[in-house]
Amino acid sequence: MRKLAITILRRLILLLAAxxxxxxxxxxxxQIHAASEAPKVDLNPDNVGPRAIEELTSKTIARDYANSWxxxxxxxxxxxxDLLDGYFTGFAKDKLTQLIAQQKQTGVRIRYDDRGxxxxxxxxxxxxxAMQLRDRAQLGIEILDGGKVIHNEEANMQYLVLMTPGADxxxxxxxxxxxxxxx
Numbered sequence: 001m002r003k004l005a006i007t008i009l010r011r012l013i014l015l016l017a018a019x020x021x022x023x024x025x026x027x028x029x030x031q032i033h034a035a036s037e038a039p040k041v042d043l044n045p046d047n048v049g050p051r052a053i054e055e056l057t058s059k060t061i062a063r064d065y066a067n068s069w070x071x072x073x074x075x076x077x078x079x080x081x082d083l084l085d086g087y088f089t090g091f092a093k094d095k096l097t098q099l100i101a102q103q104k105q106t107g108v109r110i111r112y113d114d115r116g117x118x119x120x121x122x123x124x125x126x127x128x129x130a131m132q133l134r135d136r137a138q139l140g141i142e143i144l145d146g147g148k149v150i151h152n153e154e155a156n157m158q159y160l161v162l163m164t165p166g167a168d169x170x171x172x173x174x175x176x177x178x179x180x181x182x183x
Contacts, residue, residue, distance in 0.1 A: 037070075038067050038069070038070040040066070040115075040116040041062040041066040041069075041116070041119060042117070042118050043061055043121065043133075044118070044119065044120045044121065045058050045121045046121075047120065047121070047122070048123065048124045050123075050124070050125075050126055051126050051128065052124070053121055053124055057128075060169070060170060061121075061131065061163065061170055062119070064163070064169045064171075065119065065133075065135075065161070065163070065170070066117070067086070068087035068171075069114050069137075070114070071083050071084065071087050071088075072084065072096060073111070073112040073114060075100060076099065076103070076111070076112070077110075077111050077112075080100070081096075081097050087169070088171060088172050089166070089172070089173055090164075090174060091173065091174040092173055092174050092175045095175070107146055108143060108144065108145050109143075109144050110141065110142070111141070111142040111144060112141060112142075113139065113142070114138075114139060114140075115137075115138040115139060115140065116137070117136065118135070118137075119133045119134070119136075120133065120134045121133055122134055128165070129164060129165065130162060130164050130173075131162070131164075132162055132163075133160075133162075133163065134158065134160060134178075135159040135161050136156065136158055137158070138154075138156055139157055140152070140155075141153050157177060158177070159175055159176060159177055159178065160174075160175075160178050162175075
């Protein structure tokens with residue numbers, strides 16, 4: 001009888017331990033998924049010209065712009081230029097490559113907590129090979145020296161963005177900070 005009680009107790013402990021492992025694993029997966037999500041991007045295509053933006057293009061621009069910010073934040077945080085290849089080209093990629101090189105040299109790096117973007121389409125070329133956008137971004141910005149946060153701020157930033165189509169997505173060709181205009 002005592003052996004049976006010990007066997008049942010061991011199985012119960014193993015079952016509880018397995019349940020705890022599953023709960024911990026599920027929690028970690030949800031945290032990883034949340035951290036890997038692209039930021040929210042709302043695109044207003046109403047005032048664009050000279051060409052209207054098709055619905056599919058509008059969705060693609062918003063998706064690819066969100067993914068560009070996600071990969072840019074990761075590239076800056078990890079000092080990895082190769083992460084820029086998927087969503088950046090031209091001047092934007094050159095500037096970010098230089099910034100990452102400076103970060104590696106100084107040991108000071110930027111970390112973004114991206115809280116979303118409101119894009120206004122300003123220009124869509126008649127041939128469909130370029131789109132200019134204004135981005136009003138809400139960001140948390142941390143400046144780190146090694147692993148230590150030396151500056152932290154909440155910022156409403158405004159950018160002028162040039163995007164061009166690639167083989168299977170839109171790429172950020174230029175990203176320029178502009179003075180914020182109050183709505």
